Amino acid sequence: MRVLGVDPGLTRCGIGVVEGVAGRPLTMKGVGVVRTPADISVAERLVMIEQGIEQWLDRYSPEAVAVERVFSQHNVRTVMGTAQASAVAMLCAARRGLPVELHTPSEVKAAVTGAGRAEKAQVGTMVMRLLRLDEPPRPADAADALALAICHIWRTPFQQRLNRLQQAHARHAAASSPGPGAGAQAAAADDTARAPKGTSR
């Protein structure tokens, strides 16, 4: 699968495109940053981010988009800009019918480095190794966007299994039919049918 990762920000939106499946070597298809100047209005910056993301989606036709989940524990001013930029990324993807998945920074770090509290540099180094690059991608936002895409590819089979189990459990609990096998099978079939769009939250 081909995934476009977005590390959202008003000043710099990291973008990274990764192709592959879990358990196999992954390939970087593209990496970059959408930048907007600080001296224009927020509204105009959001329009520039929309145009930038649209170009990446047009050029790379990803099957899914992974966006960093924004928390508001951080710096107040930064977090509002991040939330606004992430809204534009989600909007661009969902408007095309692409599944959008949000991953927390800890999930991403844990996926690529094994540690949820890894340093920025460590993420860059692991991204470089996993994608067999000559050096860590720069700036850090670009490396983070690639890490998001990698995290998404690796988590997808796990997430699908989890969804399937949860649905099977829910059907089983709700079903009045005596045979649990039939209920679980129906849930599994249903999940397969929904899989292309079912990963959005």
Place this chain on the structure above:
Amino acid sequence: MRVLGVDPGLTRCGIGVVEGVAGRPLTMKGVGVVRTPADISVAERLVMIEQGIEQWLDRYSPEAVAVERVFSQHNVRTVMGTAQASAVAMLCAARRGLPVELHTPSEVKAAVTGAGRAEKAQVGTMVMRLLRLDEPPRPADAADALALAICHIWRTPFQQRLNRLQQAHARHAAASSPGPGAGAQAAAADDTARAPKGTSR
């Protein structure tokens, strides 16, 4: 001038259109709410909000859009949704080249009630009186959107004077020319030229 006010929210986006100029009775042109269901993904909700706002912009062709400025002091989960919805509102307006102005809740309350800490109900009552309606607009989000538009219309001449003064002052301070009158005049002329787009931040 005709202003479309947006009280942003993921579940309910209040929309209100008001026409008039400061110092004259104002007219309500339209009021409503763009709603999205809580059981679809945030990305899909943002697409619905975009479609809803686009319809309002198409139908009422406002000259400016006023959006409530989001603060992150409030409830963490709510504020992220509000920031995301406000990003979509700003994006829709700026994409059309419309000036976007953000007003804080206190500015809006102070404008329509005279008190920055007014109650919700008081805002509704004042909006009803100012627009000569039979009853306060419901829900509160719709009343707030109208209050935003009223605030925008009333603040615009003041804001333009302020911008003009600030620019004149800046030119005057920077200018090496001996005549301050020429500098101030140039600044005023420049401000007038920028006025249609200059209100965005």
